[in-house]
Amino acid sequence: MTQREKPIEIINPPNMLKVKVGGKLPNADQAMIARAESALNNLKSEFGEWLAEEVAKLEEYLKAAKSQGMGGDMGEMLFTSAHDLRGLGTTYEYPIITRIAASLSKLIETPEQRETVPMSLVEAHVGAIKAAIIQNIRNADDPIGAQLAEELETRVIALVGERE
Amino acid sequence: MPAEHADPTEALSKLRIAVADDNAAMRGIVRAVLSSLGCDKVYEAADASAALSLLQSQQIDILILDWKMKPMDGLELVKLIRDPERSPNPFLPVIMLTAYGEPSKVREARDAGVTEFMVKPFNAEALYRRLAVIVNRPRPFVRTKAFFGPDRRRLEADFNGLERRDDAPIS
Numbered sequence: 001m002t003q004r005e006k007p008i009e010i011i012n013p014p015n016m017l018k019v020k021v022g023g024k025l026p027n028a029d030q031a032m033i034a035r036a037e038s039a040l041n042n043l044k045s046e047f048g049e050w051l052a053e054e055v056a057k058l059e060e061y062l063k064a065a066k067s068q069g070m071g072g073d074m075g076e077m078l079f080t081s082a083h084d085l086r087g088l089g090t091t092y093e094y095p096i097i098t099r100i101a102a103s104l105s106k107l108i109e110t111p112e113q114r115e116t117v118p119m120s121l122v123e124a125h126v127g128a129i130k131a132a133i134i135q136n137i138r139n140a141d142d143p144i145g146a147q148l149a150e151e152l153e154t155r156v157i158a159l160v161g162e163r164e
Numbered sequence: 165m166p167a168e169h170a171d172p173t174e175a176l177s178k179l180r181i182a183v184a185d186d187n188a189a190m191r192g193i194v195r196a197v198l199s200s201l202g203c204d205k206v207y208e209a210a211d212a213s214a215a216l217s218l219l220q221s222q223q224i225d226i227l228i229l230d231w232k233m234k235p236m237d238g239l240e241l242v243k244l245i246r247d248p249e250r251s252p253n254p255f256l257p258v259i260m261l262t263a264y265g266e267p268s269k270v271r272e273a274r275d276a277g278v279t280e281f282m283v284k285p286f287n288a289e290a291l292y293r294r295l296a297v298i299v300n301r302p303r304p305f306v307r308t309k310a311f312f313g314p315d316r317r318r319l320e321a322d323f324n325g326l327e328r329r330d331d332a333p334i335s
Binding site for chain 2: 007008009010011012013015017018020021022023024025026027028029032033035036037038039040042043046050053054080083084086087088089090091098102105
């Protein structure tokens, strides 16, 4: 028996979505995409406030994790908060925050990592995120921002290694 | 039925799309982009169980799902959706929209039964492309002893790798 004869069932459900929308969707037209990007731009006035709220959450969880320990729920909440900032930073026009938050997420992703993480390195990440906002450092074009992000990433990789 | 829809926004207005993300701002951003693409029937869920309730009460066509949620995360929800015994629609197309960008996470999501994977931050064009692929070229589904979900080999037309479908535990 060949491997292909192993118990594999291939199912081709009828394409009801194509029927529902009335045919194949064409390639994106640039006018439509421009409208969508413009809708996103209309939210820009809110981004500063939303980012401040996310960073406030990050600081709150850091404070709680420092008093309760990184091993419990607060360590997990801190990771979740960093992970959210990783996803939102660039949207909120701070790619450097996405980068620093990605480094922090990598540092504290698992409970095992959180148990042994040097708190000073966690605090350095949170401090760098706050500094980016205060000093309006948005991306790695800023030499200080780039150097800071690189230094944090290097220290995290030295501790937890590269991730695939 | 015409071969190709002339007006994509009119076409997308017919779809019911659910967005499950525990971050309200991100849900708002996704909704704003979907609306501008023509999707005006957008349903929001702040966690996985709310998303499941939505799937049970509405005829949702596509789910856009965050991974990192509590108490049930997005990956667990996908596994539940792909379980024909427990799911309102095991064939539901699921776009995983997440801050995770590591290849290992993409593989993990694919192995759970995610249809499309998109990394935050996303843009409108990337989202439209995923919607178009789901509508135009839906993946066949595969059922083995260990997996039920979209065929994970769509992009590997001339697959020469290790046969993994026989990893199923035979009962």
